[in-house]
Amino acid sequence: MKRPLTIRLCEPRGFCAGVDRAIQIVVLALKRFGAPVYVRHEIVHNRFVVEGLEAKGAVFVEELDEIPAEHRMQPVVFSAHGVPKSVPADAEARNLFYLDATCPLVSKVHKQAMRHQRLGRHVVLIGHAGHPEVIGTMGQLEPGAVSLIETVEDADRYEPADSENLGYVTQTTLSVDDTAGVIARLQERFPNLSAPAADSICYATTNRQEAVKHAAPGCDLFLIVGAPNSSNSKRLVEVAEKAGARKSLLVQRASEIDWDNLGDISVVGLSAGASAPEVIVNEIIAAFKSRFDATVDLAVTAEENEHFLVNRELRDVELTNQDMAFVNG
Known part of the structure; x- marks a missing residue:
């Protein structure tokens, strides 16, 4: 029994809507342009999804120089986590056709970091070292313009050059409670620390x-x-x-x-x-x-109905029911 x-x-x-959009971009690109469609890094962090896209004709590469010259007119998709500004610049230098699948909420963090800099603030990024989203966010600004803080202990040790002009943003996928502790410690040490225009955690x-x-x-x-x-x-x-x-x-x-x-x-x-x-x-x-x-x-505990539009080049491509079943997981 x-x-x-x-x-x-x-x-x-x-x-989430950002992951759904990123997967949809790869599937739509395959339907519009045919295989192969190249994807820089994992489109999202899930082997089941990656292997499913590979079966449809997606080819995953770590860097753009892995794309054969004879395929440079095939699309290359940038992952949902976002990329440094140097990556699309490299794609343009190589005459590659790229589609950016960066989650709009990650792009929002990029814009918040750039806004801090525009207002004369050094950017403090709360996140995990080595994560693709963190690499992408730090890569929106020139080297040295962003300081990465991972823990409350990091916040205790942090000694900025100008403590009066700081602005923070966060990785979108952090623990809400843990991040609140890091922010509180930074605010305690640096009372003039400026918050982003909107919450960074998605x-x-x-x-x-x-x-x-x-x-x-x-x-x-x-x-x-x-x-x-x-x-x-x-x-x-x-x-x-x-x-x-x-x-x-x-x-x-x-x-x-x-x-x-x-x-x-x-x-x-x-x-x-x-x-x-x-x-x-x-x-x-x-x-x-x-x-x-x-x-x-x-x-x-909540109902989600967010939906993010795909790239303009793909909006008139129709998905079959089978395609939609894959995109929706």
């Missing part, structure tokens, strides 16, 4: 964290579907544990769950990072139902 189990399924979860990051906070108390296990290099997914794991889940894990597929060592569980929380497709969430629910007498309870 199967043991009873409650799955608290967070909503919202999974694909609506999807905030909404997914709030849903996990709501669902986590009383969970024996909380699973977050996402990739190890997905910042927003890793933050959800941390949020679940801080909010009361006994244990929280990041998994990419149902096969990664250690089914033989789950222990005595009766309540499991489940959510997905902004680049994780719904098909994997369904796969994990099915895997639990095959082993437990599982019921699914929705933990709903």
Whole structure:
């Protein structure tokens, strides 16, 4: 006889509007221009999505010099995380046709950083070193114009050249609570620190964290579907544990769950990072139902209806139902 189990399924979860737009751009480019369509870096941080696009004819490269000369008229797509200004400049120098899939909310952070500089402020970027979004944001300004702060300890050690003229922005996928602590410490040390014109952490990051906070108390296990290099997914794991889940894990597929060592569980929380497709969430629910007498309870905290337009060159291309199913995860 199967043991009873409650799955608290967070909503919202999974694909955000920026990820949906980026995937759609690659699919539309393949339909309009044919294969290959080149993509610089992973379009989003999810191997399932990347492999699905590769099967359709996308070719992923790390740098533009990997694109063969005979294919330079084929599109190259820049990922949702954004790129330094040097990348489109390099594409133009190579006479490459590029489509920018940078999330509009990341582009907003770029503009906020440039606005700080225009107003004579040194830019403080709160984010994680080495993350593609951070590299892209720092690359909007000349070297030395941006200082990266990762932790409260970094904020304690930071010694700017001009403490009276500072403005901050943040990576869009950070923990809301952790970032608030870093900002508070910076504001305590530098009272004239200027905030961005609008909040940098994106609506999807905030909404997914709030849903996990709501669902986590009383969970024996909380699973977050996402990739190890997905910042927003890793933050959800941390949020679940801080909010009361006994244990929280990041998994990419149902096969990664250690089914033989789950222990005595009766309540499991489940959510997905902004680049994780719904098909994997369904796969994990099915895997639990095959082993437990599982019921699914929705933990709903917000409704999302954001939609971002794709590039002008692609707006008249029609997607089939099969295309839409892939784009929507």
